[in-house]
Amino acid sequence: MTSLLPFDDIREMFRLMPQLDPVAEAAARARDLDLTKPPGALGDLESMAMFVAGWQGRARPSFERPQIVVFAGNHGVVERGVSPYPASVTRAMMQNFSAGGAAINQICGSYGLGLKVFELALDLPTRDIASAAAMDEKEAAATFAFGMEAIAGGADVLGLGEMGIGNTTIAAAIYTALYGGKAADWVGRGTGVDDAGLQRKIAAVEAALALHKDHLRDPLEIMRRLGGREIAAMAGAIMAARLERVPVVLDGYVVCAAAALLHAVDATALDHCLAGHVSAEGAHARVLARLGKKPLLDFGMRLGEGSGAALAMGIMKAAIACHNDMATFSEAGVANKS
Amino acid sequence: MTSLLPFDDIREMFRLMPQLDPVAEAAARARDLDLTKPPGALGDLESMAMFVAGWQGRARPSFERPQIVVFAGNHGVVERGVSPYPASVTRAMMQNFSAGGAAINQICGSYGLGLKVFELALDLPTRDIASAAAMDEKEAAATFAFGMEAIAGGADVLGLGEMGIGNTTIAAAIYTALYGGKAADWVGRGTGVDDAGLQRKIAAVEAALALHKDHLRDPLEIMRRLGGREIAAMAGAIMAARLERVPVVLDGYVVCAAAALLHAVDATALDHCLAGHVSAEGAHARVLARLGKKPLLDFGMRLGEGSGAALAMGIMKAAIACHNDMATFSEAGVANKS
Numbered sequence: 001m002t003s004l005l006p007f008d009d010i011r012e013m014f015r016l017m018p019q020l021d022p023v024a025e026a027a028a029r030a031r032d033l034d035l036t037k038p039p040g041a042l043g044d045l046e047s048m049a050m051f052v053a054g055w056q057g058r059a060r061p062s063f064e065r066p067q068i069v070v071f072a073g074n075h076g077v078v079e080r081g082v083s084p085y086p087a088s089v090t091r092a093m094m095q096n097f098s099a100g101g102a103a104i105n106q107i108c109g110s111y112g113l114g115l116k117v118f119e120l121a122l123d124l125p126t127r128d129i130a131s132a133a134a135m136d137e138k139e140a141a142a143t144f145a146f147g148m149e150a151i152a153g154g155a156d157v158l159g160l161g162e163m164g165i166g167n168t169t170i171a172a173a174i175y176t177a178l179y180g181g182k183a184a185d186w187v188g189r190g191t192g193v194d195d196a197g198l199q200r201k202i203a204a205v206e207a208a209l210a211l212h213k214d215h216l217r218d219p220l221e222i223m224r225r226l227g228g229r230e231i232a233a234m235a236g237a238i239m240a241a242r243l244e245r246v247p248v249v250l251d252g253y254v255v256c257a258a259a260a261l262l263h264a265v266d267a268t269a270l271d272h273c274l275a276g277h278v279s280a281e282g283a284h285a286r287v288l289a290r291l292g293k294k295p296l297l298d299f300g301m302r303l304g305e306g307s308g309a310a311l312a313m314g315i316m317k318a319a320i321a322c323h324n325d326m327a328t329f330s331e332a333g334v335a336n337k338s
Numbered sequence: 339m340t341s342l343l344p345f346d347d348i349r350e351m352f353r354l355m356p357q358l359d360p361v362a363e364a365a366a367r368a369r370d371l372d373l374t375k376p377p378g379a380l381g382d383l384e385s386m387a388m389f390v391a392g393w394q395g396r397a398r399p400s401f402e403r404p405q406i407v408v409f410a411g412n413h414g415v416v417e418r419g420v421s422p423y424p425a426s427v428t429r430a431m432m433q434n435f436s437a438g439g440a441a442i443n444q445i446c447g448s449y450g451l452g453l454k455v456f457e458l459a460l461d462l463p464t465r466d467i468a469s470a471a472a473m474d475e476k477e478a479a480a481t482f483a484f485g486m487e488a489i490a491g492g493a494d495v496l497g498l499g500e501m502g503i504g505n506t507t508i509a510a511a512i513y514t515a516l517y518g519g520k521a522a523d524w525v526g527r528g529t530g531v532d533d534a535g536l537q538r539k540i541a542a543v544e545a546a547l548a549l550h551k552d553h554l555r556d557p558l559e560i561m562r563r564l565g566g567r568e569i570a571a572m573a574g575a576i577m578a579a580r581l582e583r584v585p586v587v588l589d590g591y592v593v594c595a596a597a598a599l600l601h602a603v604d605a606t607a608l609d610h611c612l613a614g615h616v617s618a619e620g621a622h623a624r625v626l627a628r629l630g631k632k633p634l635l636d637f638g639m640r641l642g643e644g645s646g647a648a649l650a651m652g653i654m655k656a657a658i659a660c661h662n663d664m665a666t667f668s669e670a671g672v673a674n675k676s
Contacts, residue, residue, distance in 0.1 A: 036434055037441055038423075038529040042645070043618060043638030084675045085376075092672040096374055101665025103375055109663075110656040111448075191376040192675065280381060297635070299653075300381030307380070314652050315637075318448040325447075327439025334430040337422045337530065 006141030007220045010239070014266045017242050025054030028061065034328040038337070044296065048274070048316055049323035055247040055272045056156065063320040066313055067114040067155035068306045069237060070097065070104060071147065073121075073229035075166035076128035077208075082169040082201045084193055090165050091122050097163075104161060104305040111314040113159070118150070120229035129173055130207035133225040140224035140232050147236025151246055158241045159249040159276065159313050160258075161306020162230045165191075168281065171257035173205045173226040175283060177216045178264050179290060183209065188253070188282040190302075219264035227261075234258035242272050249316070251309040252279030252302065256287050263291055276312030277301060344479030345558045348577070352604045355580050363392030366399065372666040376675070382634065386612070386654055387661035393585040393610045394494065401658040404651050405452040405493035406644045407575060408435065408442060409485065411459075411567035413504035414466035415546075420507040420539045422531055428503050429460050435501075442499060442643040449652040451497070456488070458567035467511055468545035471563040478562035478570050485574025489584055496579045497587040497614065497651050498596075499644020500568045503529075506619065509595035511543045511564040513621060515554045516602050517628060521547065526591070526619040528640075557602035565599075572596035580610050587654070589647040590617030590640065594625050601629055614650030615639060 028050040033039055040046065052061035072094060078087045096102045097117045100109075108115040120143065126134035135143070151158055164170075168190035175186040183205035189198060209216075212225045223232055235258040241248045250259055250273050262269040275293035278285050280302040288295055296312045329336045366388040371377055378384065390399035410432060416425045434440045435455045438447075446453040458481065464472040473481070489496055502508075506528035513524040521543035527536060547554075550563045561570055573596040579586045588597055588611050600607040613631035616623050618640040626633055634650045667674045 035441075036431070036439060037641055041529070041639065041641035042441060043640070045637060045639065086673055089673055092670065093374070096665055096670040096672060099665065099670070101374060101663075101670050103373075103380060103660045103664055106659035106663050107656045110659050111652075191379070296637075299383060299634075301379065301383065302381070303375055303379035311653060311656060314449075314656060315649060318445045318649060318652060321444035321448050322441045325439075325444050326441055327434055327437065332430065332434040332437070332439050334434060335424055335427055 006137050010141060010144055010220060013239050013243065014269065017269065018245055020054040020271065021057040024057045024059055025050050027059035028053035028323065032323065035326045036329055036332050036334050042322060045319035045322060048319040051274065052157065052247050052320060055245055057245055060324050061320045062156040063317055065114065065155050066157045067116065068104065068108055068159040068161055068310050069150040070117045070161040070163055070306050071230035071233045072117065072119050072163040073167065074125035074164060075170055075228050076125045077130060077169050077204050078166035079128060080130065080200055080204045081197060082204055083165050083191060084197060085165050085191055087125065087165045090163060093163050094119055102305060103303055103307050104310060107307055107310040111317050113310055113313055118233065120233060126228050129170065129226050130204045130211065134227050135224045137224055140227065143229045143232040144236035147233030148240035150237035151240055151244055155246055157249065157313060157316065158237065158246050159306055159309035160234050160237060160255045161251050161309060162234065162254045162304055164228060164230050167228055167230060167254050169201050169204055170226065170228045170231060171254045172201065173208045174222055174257040174260065175287060176205055176209055177222045177226055178219065178260055186283045190281065219261045223261050231258045235261050238262055238273065242269065248273040249276045249309040249312050250274065251276055251306050252304060253281035253284040254304055256284065256291065260287060260291060274312065277308030279308065344475050348479060348482055348558060351577050351581065352607065355607065356583055358392040358609065359395040362395050362397055363388050365397035366391035366661065370661065373664045374667055374670050374672050380660060383657035383660060386657040389612065390495065390585050390658060393583055395583055398662055399658045400494040401655055403452065403493050404495045405454065406442065406446055406497040406499055406648050407488040408455045408499040408501055408644050409568035409571045410455065410457050410501040411505065412463035412502060413508055413566050414463045415468060415507050415542055416504035417466060418468065418538055418542045419535060420542055421503050421529060422535060423503050423529055425463065425503045428501060431501050432457055440643060441641055441645050442648060445645055445648040449648065449655050451648055451651055456571065458571060464566050467508065467564050468542050468549065472565055473562045475562055478565065481567045481570040482574035485571030486578035488575035489578055489582055493584055495587065495651060495654065496575065496584050497644050497647035498572050498575060498593045499589050499647060500572065500592045500642055502566060502568050505566055505568060505592050507539050507542055508564065508566045508569060509592045510539065511546045512560055512595040512598065513625060514543055514547055515560045515564055516557065516598055524621045526621060528619065557599045561599050569596045573599050576600055576611065586611040587614045587647040587650050588612065589614055589644045590642060591619035591622040592642055594622065594629065598625060598629060612650065615646030617646065
């Protein structure tokens with residue numbers, strides 16, 4: 001019997017996930033101890049280099065093709081007044097990305113990171129989650145598969161970002177479905193809604209949860225009912241990276257909603273992911289705690305676009321340069337610890 | 339009457355310190371509000387760009403000539419067994435810096451930061467602070483003046499670093515003299531001394547404090563009695579940067595000892611300085627609290643060399659690129675907040 005359900009292919013992927021290569025990680029650890037510095041003196045930079053080596057399965061971690069991929073989607077729920085910006089801003093920002101005028105362009109340029117933007121049917125917003133399922137299963141599975149193309153051009157480290165007016169409402173609905181509690185526990189101000197807008201966001205999430213309440217046990221079902229296209233695509237990108245042993249740097253509140261769906265299916269599904277930063281969007285710190293991730297940076301940012309992931313990849317660039325290019329004690333003729 | 343005391347010239351500099359330019363800072367703030375992002379969404383990156391603009395006195399902050407300067411000195415107190423590394427490592431690391439093999443070379447290379455290393459009479463260690471004053475007043479003042487050359491070649495942002503076997507003992511003595519308490523409150527493991535070495539560090543600081551106890555009211559006197567050459571030079575570099583309106587990024591435990599001396603003379607003397615990171619060297623977090631500085635990064639590092647300052651300047655590079663090169667709402671044709 002062959003599978004007839006589109007999600008079955010995704011479920012199978014969880015069974016194929018590779019693990020960190022302990023031999024490569026140990027080789028990186030051995031090299032680290034021979035570099036011209038006191039052991040441990042580079043702190044998190046050292047563990048980051050070993051993490052990348054272990055996941056890439058290379059004794060020397062590679063940072064030759066670091067890639068930021070930004071996924072963009074539009075959301076029917078925007079009609080409920082959940083954002084101070086109109087949905088047209090999502091497409092306008094695509095042009096801003098193309099012209100090099102957005103924050104993520106500058107951050108990628110500062111560190112030599114590749115930047116790709118994937119538009120996901122911006123003229124056909126997903127259905128309003130408070131009145132219908134956002135996507136059907138076939139559409140959600142196809143978007144997940146499309147997201148897997150994030151690393152198709154080749155990448156040795158992947159950073160994820162998103163753009164989509166309304167998508168902090170979508171993320172809040174996913175967190176409420178996954179983690180329980182009240183909608184108000186998970187909803188934040190996003191791009192900066194006022195008090196009335198915040199109440200509309202909470203009401204939209206409450207309505208969505210009430211509508212779909214009997215179908216929220218399966219994280220993939222949460223993805224298609226409460227998600228957006230960029231959420232499904234980012235979940236696919238994280239999975240594709242895992243299957244290809246590409247370490248992933250997560251961004252903030254919205255990217256982590258995609259990650260949280262995978263984590264809810266299998267708690268080891270994010271073992272190849274680092275948390276780039278903790279967002280100022282209120283609930284993000286609690287989400288990271290649920291995912292068991294310690295954020296590298298805490299700058300009070302809440303922009304999206306992969307901005308926090310890209311800054312963290314700037315740190316990773318230096319960490320890997322130190323690991324690969326520092327002299328050893330014997331090479332430098334420096335006396336080691338007595 | 340002309341001055342006969344070498345420190346009088348330094349004291350005069352405190353009276354000449356310029357302040358942040360509120361007009362330049364306000365211009366940067368106005369531009370920030372017009373960039374294609376929700377107001378405040380870049381968090382600390384925004385305030386960093388405004389800070390640099392304000393101190394440089396430019397509406398657009400400049401990051402064309404970022405400069406890391408590392409000062410290196412040797413210390414008589416090393417004879418007391420306060421470090422697991424021999425004093426010869428200080429000079430050996432100079433060769434490692436020159437050959438491009440140290441951590442700071444890789445970090446500067448990752449971000450395009452200039453790197454200069456100033457050797458301070460490495461073959462003539464300062465006198466053992468537990469048995470004499472490290473320097474006489476003329477020598478300390480000359481070293482301070484030499485440190486002022488840090489920005490002589492031109493720099494728009496200055497990051498400070500140091501190298502010197504034994505200098506965490508020197509820094510601990512300075513903190514104990516400035517802030518009181520027991521030597522053990524301020525002494526840490528530096529490059530990684532064992533328990534016996536830690537006790538020798540504490541004993542050395544206690545002996546130094548006992549010897550000089552009647553002469554520790556004046557921070558400049560603390561600098562010459564308990565300091566090292568790299569401490570005096572970094573204090574000069576921070577002052578020179580202030581006089582020339584160059585923002586400074588501080589590094590960790592040892593760099594902050596130089597900063598703390600200036601701060602003790604005048605609590606506004608570090609207004610042009612940012613704390614790049616908080617070091618794993620135990621007392622550094624308490625030092626930063628005394629200086630009123632919130633560290634940008636917390637990676638558990640304790641290397642010195644300016645490594646934490648250079649990583650923070652990597653973040654600053656992106657922050658200033660965002661500020662200067664992002665499109666405004668009108669340029670990008672993006673609808674602003676409704």
